[in-house]
Amino acid sequence: MPSARVPVVAMDGVAKTYPGPPPVPALRECTLTIGAAEFVAIVGPSGSGKSTLLNVLGLLDTPSAGTYRLLGASVAELRERERTALRGRAIGFVFQDAYLVAERTAVENVEVPLLYQGVSAAERRRRATALLEELGLSDRVDADARTLSAANDSAWRSPVPS
Ligand SMILES: Nc1ncnc2c1ncn2[C@@H]1O[C@H](COP(=O)(O)OP(=O)(O)OP(=O)(O)O)[C@@H](O)[C@H]1O
Ligand SMILES: [Mg+2]
Incomplete structure (x- = not known):
């Protein structure tokens, strides 16, 4: 269980620009804190950066700027294996598409x-x-x-x- 004092998600100035060309500034300086047992909905028009934010938040993509701490761990400082382990332990991601494994039950x-x-x-x-x-x-x-x-x-x- 996460400690009550350490936020689950702590983003400070997180931005994401897809390199392109042309570069797409999809997420601009997002500062977001989510505590244990909080329920948060991200809403916004199509193309406003919701999936980009969730991909960074879920450790599926890396930010181009800012700092992100997940359960107290500074994500940018983790090795790939550590990021993968943290993602497996801390993130449940429901994609819009099912992404089920075919030929499996x-x-x-x-x-x-x-x-x-x-x-x-x-x-x-x-x-x-x-x-x-x-x-x-x-x-x-x-x-x-x-x-x-x-x-x-x-x-x-x-x-x-x-
Ligand atoms: N891999 C990518 N390379 C370049 N641009 C991208 C990439 N992925 C998304 N974008 C662009 O980044 C912006 C934000 O896209 P994103 O998919 O995060 O929006 P969204 O809020 O999830 O939209 P929707 O409601 O349609 O799912 C859009 O302008 C989109 O075209
Ligand atoms: Mg989306």
Whole structure:
């Protein structure tokens, strides 16, 4: 559990410019603090930089300026392996597209983050099954992910090897 005094997210002057050409200043000097158990919605018109902000916040992209501390860790100072470990531990990211792993079942898809966390096979299955049950998907546990209702052609570009 994060300490009550250390913000979960602490961004100071974070900016992101895509190099281009031409360069696109997608996020300008964002200063944002989010504490434990806070619920925050980012809203804005299309192209205003929401995804850019979330990609930086979720450690999927790096800022071009400013400082970002996640759970007290200065993200820019982390090595790639440490960033990956922190992302695996601290970030849950729901993409607009499903990015499910094709030819794997629903429960196997839910298990993927636990696989990277080194959780044992039995424990992975137990936790993933419980989560699907909680979401009312008990009857789809062993369904091929391609048969799930959110599945569409653009969903099969997952970077996760199947
Ligand atoms: N990889 C990229 N290279 C160059 N420009 C980009 C890239 N990704 C996004 N942009 C540009 O950065 C700006 C912000 O885009 P972003 O996707 O963050 O907006 P958004 O608020 O998420 O929009 P939407 O509501 O449509 O999802 C836009 O002008 C967009 O065209
Ligand atoms: Mg977006």
